[in-house]
Amino acid sequence: MNKLILGRYFPGDSLIHQVDPRAKLIAGIAFIFISFMAKNGQGLILLWLFTFLVMSVTKIGFRAFFRGVRPLIWLILFTLFLQILFTAGGTIYFTWGPFKISEFGLINALFIFSRFVTIIFVTTAVTLTTKPMELTDGLNFLMRPLRFLHVPVDELSVMLSIALRFIPNLLDETQRIMDAQKARGAVFGEGSLFHQMKALVPIFLPLFSGSLNRGEELANVMDVRGYRSELPRSSFRQLNWGVKETICMLIMVLLIAAFAILDLVS
Amino acid sequence: MNEPMIQVENLTFKYNRLKESNTLSSVSFSVDKGEWLSVIGNNGAGKSTLAALLIGLLKPQSGSIFVCGIPLNEETKWVIRRRAGIVFQNPDNQFIGATVQDDVAFGMENLNMPVEEMRRRVIEALKLVDLLNVREADPSRLSGGQKQRVAIAGVLALHPDLLILDEAFVMLDPRSRCDLLQTLKRLKAEQELTILSITHDMNEAAASDRILVLKNGYVTRSGSPAEIFSAEMDVEAPFGERLRRLLLSKKRRVPESYLTESEWIQWLCK
Ligand SMILES: Nc1ncnc2c1ncn2[C@@H]1O[C@H](COP(=O)(O)OP(=O)(O)O)[C@@H](O)[C@H]1O
Ligand SMILES: [Mg+2]
Secondary structure, rough: OOOOOOHOOOOOOHHHOOOOOHHHHHHHHHHHHHHOOOOOOOHHHHHHHHHHHHHOOOOEEEHHHHHHHHHHHHHHHHHHHHHHHOOOOOOOEEEEEEEEEHHHHHHHHHHHHHHHHHHHHHHHHHHHOOOOHHHHHHHHHHOOOHHHOOOOOOHHHHHHHHHHHHHHHHHHHHHHHHHHHEEEEEEEEOOOOHHHHHHHHHHHHHHHHHHHHHHHHHHHHHHOOOOOOOOOOOOOOOOOOHHHHHHHHHHHHHHHHHHHHHHOOO | OOOOEEEEEEEOOOOOOOOOOEEEEEEEEOOOOOOOOEEEOOOOOOHHHHHHHOOOOOOEEHHHHEEEEEOOOOOOOHHHHHHEEEEEOOOHHHHOOOOOOHHHHHHHHHOOOOOOHHHHHHHHHHHHHOOOOHOOHHHHHHOOHHHHHHHHHHOOOOOOEEEEEOOOOOOOOHHHHHHHHHHHHHHHHHHHHEEEEEOOOOOHHHHEEEEEEEEEEEEEEEEOOOHHHHHHOOOOOHHHHHHHHHHHOOOOOOOOOOOOHHHHHHHOOO
């Protein structure tokens, strides 16, 4: 039911689960850059090897990772087609008007496909192994420098964590309202578009007013429990950076070095 | 020098200025330090409104509120909220943290408390409500009663002088309700905790020191549980009082006032 990227945590006790969210976030971002360093065959192989290594260390079935690719599949295919059809160079295998399928086009497409998919797999590995709240804490830490630009980092992360906390409630509520409407004979997902839209109104109205009420009550609770955005707050959840995290960073540095060497050699 | 914990004078409030009738009409009462006051009354009597006013969520039209001797207003409400905690009716919308222990810690985080102290107090508070075993659980996995206990723990962790409970026990099973009432009684005795508890449960009201009856925004009566149960024939009385009234209607000899169950045993065995 919960399809949101941030809410897809898979409980587990793998090595990656135990790593501090900051290290995972940094590694994930680093990987995005690294994937652009792969410029030859060996680089490509290394990219995929690393990705599969990360995926298997999470001890989560590969199916969960493919689910991460699914929403982006059309974007990937579209990009691939553009690459294949409009890149010229090398041996030309096929021509039809302005379209060509060339050697370079296919190679380019392979690289782009690999980058896309490995980035999705690795970032999915991060979100699947990190509790949403830890992710929020990690983001909060990484965005700290933005405070100097007067970005309300702490407020944003409180907002984010409360939003995350209420997503399951909202989904439950949607289901409940839909069930209630169904029990009264409402039919969803059938008939003309206009009909389908009309059927959604009795869901969104209660959902919306429910959220408003909930929001107001929640604001009151935060208020009486002493939440004041202008004052410094301590944090009960502590992040700690240990050996594991440093090793994680070292691995990323080694990976960068490996790609740099591969690039120089060829 | 024993000033009352709460002193309310001529408190008047209405939600809608255009309306004639007040939600609360010149309500006056006071609660001593270490006292347990129950507020009872029909639905819509204004009990929750009174609680919201006491913690500074609403502003009275007229009248004054003193908590811990401090007059309640926009500036002082933060000071007062450090010493007074409230637990609301609906436990679902009170849950802020992602896990039980995160939620209990929320109030302490707002006070910028050091982590070690928070850890210690979270464990202490969760022990008080007997939920230490689910401290890692997320709220969706808890029952309504458990959520109410988490909310109570979140307030107790702050070591308040005053605890305001707005029907905070309704979802509790009888067993944990009994345990929690015992715990609160102990805190009241040991730490002079003052409790203002809004309730529909007459057994709970019977356990308190004094009862305030609110009817359509007016305080109609205030007194010891014994006085209230004997006088207010239309409140759904606890077992002891129902027994007394039943015997009375059968023209039997009965005690003059409300008795608790153990008092009944003594009386019957005389
Ligand atoms: N936010 C609000 N806006 C307008 N009227 C309200 C609001 N909350 C409560 N009321 C009204 O005020 C009266 C007292 O409500 P409340 O204090 O919740 O009663 P109780 O808790 O004793 O059942 C009720 O008539 C209710 O309809
Ligand atoms: Mg109420």
